[in-house]
Amino acid sequence: QIIEKGAFQWTAPSNIALVKYWGKKANQIPANPSVSFTLNNCKTITKLAFEAKKNDGSFSFDLLFEGKPKEDFKPKINKFFERVAVYLPFLKDYHFVIDTENTFPHSSGIASSASGMAALAMNLMSVEKALIPEMTNDYFYQKASFLARLGSGSACRSVKGQIVTWGKQANIDGTTDLYGVEYPYAVHSIFNDFQDTILLVDKGEKQVSSTLGHDLMHDHPYAERRFAQAHENLHKLIPIFENGNLDEFIKIVESEALTLHAMMMTSMPYFILMKPNTLEIINAIWKFRETTKIPVCFTLDAGANVHVLYPDNVKEKVLQFIKDELVGYCQNGQYLCDQIGNGALQV
Numbered sequence: 628q629i630i631e632k633g634a635f636q637w638t639a640p641s642n643i644a645l646v647k648y649w650g651k652k653a654n655q656i657p658a659n660p661s662v663s664f665t666l667n668n669c670k671t672i673t674k675l676a677f678e679a680k681k682n683d684g685s686f687s688f689d690l691l692f693e694g695k696p697k698e699d700f701k702p703k704i705n706k707f708f709e710r711v712a713v714y715l716p717f718l719k720d721y722h723f724v725i726d727t728e729n730t731f732p733h734s735s736g737i738a739s740s741a742s743g744m745a746a747l748a749m750n751l752m753s754v755e756k757a758l759i760p761e762m763t764n765d766y767f768y769q770k771a772s773f774l775a776r777l778g779s780g781s782a783c784r785s786v787k788g789q790i791v792t793w794g795k796q797a798n799i800d801g802t803t804d805l806y807g808v809e810y811p812y813a814v815h816s817i818f819n820d821f822q823d824t825i826l827l828v829d830k831g832e833k834q835v836s837s838t839l840g841h842d843l844m845h846d847h848p849y850a851e852r853r854f855a856q857a858h859e860n861l862h863k864l865i866p867i868f869e870n871g872n873l874d875e876f877i878k879i880v881e882s883e884a885l886t887l888h889a890m891m892m893t894s895m896p897y898f899i900l901m902k903p904n905t906l907e908i909i910n911a912i913w914k915f916r917e918t919t920k921i922p923v924c925f926t927l928d929a930g931a932n933v934h935v936l937y938p939d940n941v942k943e944k945v946l947q948f949i950k951d952e953l954v955g956y957c958q959n960g961q962y963l964c965d966q967i968g969n970g971a972l973q974v
């Protein structure tokens with residue numbers, strides 16, 4: 628099959644880990660398995676146009692961010708192309724124009740690498756599918772997640788499904804270090820429309836890149852225990868996802884967030900990625916939960932922003948609480964309302 632030119636467009640969402648991926652081996656193999664909620668509103672929209680060129684042994688692409696050339700993203704994409712070239716032999720046969728934008732404000736402190744790399748991987752798979760039309764749907768999505776992983780580890784969890792697990796787990800068929808898979812067991816309906824309100828505490832540049840963060844786990848004094856704990860927490864989540872016991876869910880999710888930050892505080896060099904307002908918010912959530920018995924909890928990424936997680940049936944009360952008590956801790960009062968979503972979509 629020879630195709631001269633064409634274009635595809637995909638959206639891919641961000642995701643929020645419940646059990647965190649922190650630490651990796653060579654080739655973006657995770658040191659421990661993780662699981663995340665796929666988000667719905669925070670996403671990247673990427674159009675990929677391609678046109679045949681002479682294969683001169685090098686990659687050729689232009690990169691547009693919000694319609695304007697963006698030179699400083701290019702090295703990252705080039706590195707990604709180098710990593711995936713053996714799996715996508717057509718890469719050097721085309722000139723690409725990658726035109727990308729996010730639905731969330733840039734420099735919001737929300738990492739766009741997961742949604743961005745997933746959206747690019749989907750587009751590249753569409754090119755491959757155009758060249759190999761007999762490709763199955765399963766193969767398409769698995770390989771898209773596999774490629775996304777090579778761009779940014781957590782991106783492999785942004786491809787398909789509401790709850791996605793990545794990383795080999797003992798006794799759980801189908802789990803693999805190579806790509807994300809839809810959570811394979813029963814999930815209680817309380818999780819179907821779970822909410823994630825993201826409080827933007829600090830919109831600045833990330834203090835620690837995730838690359839450096841993962842590296843710090845290499846000779847970290849608590850690494851092995853932490854990796855084992857991630858396996859244990861995933862195991863404990865199996866009955867919790869099934870029976871919808873939110874008290875137990877909250878314990879694991881909050882402990883995972885604090886453990887991620889504890890790993891950074893106890894590495895060498897060490898970092899504190901929370902801000903005073905992060906702690907104010909956590910304390911306010913705990914107080915609200917204790918007094919109202921409403922099952923709301925927090926999780927954190929490798930930064931100061933707080934993800935507030937709660938079921939849809941308490942949405943009104945939690946949003947009122949956020950407006951009354953938490954917005955004051957957000958930079959410029961900004962927060963983003965999101966909820967669990969389904970993954971990447973061709974548009």
Ligand code: PMV
Nearest residue numbers: 644647648779780781837929
């Ligand atoms: O995908 P990376 O390399 O940016 O790592 C992301 C790590 C965390 O967001 C902190 C945790 C996770 O599992 O998403």
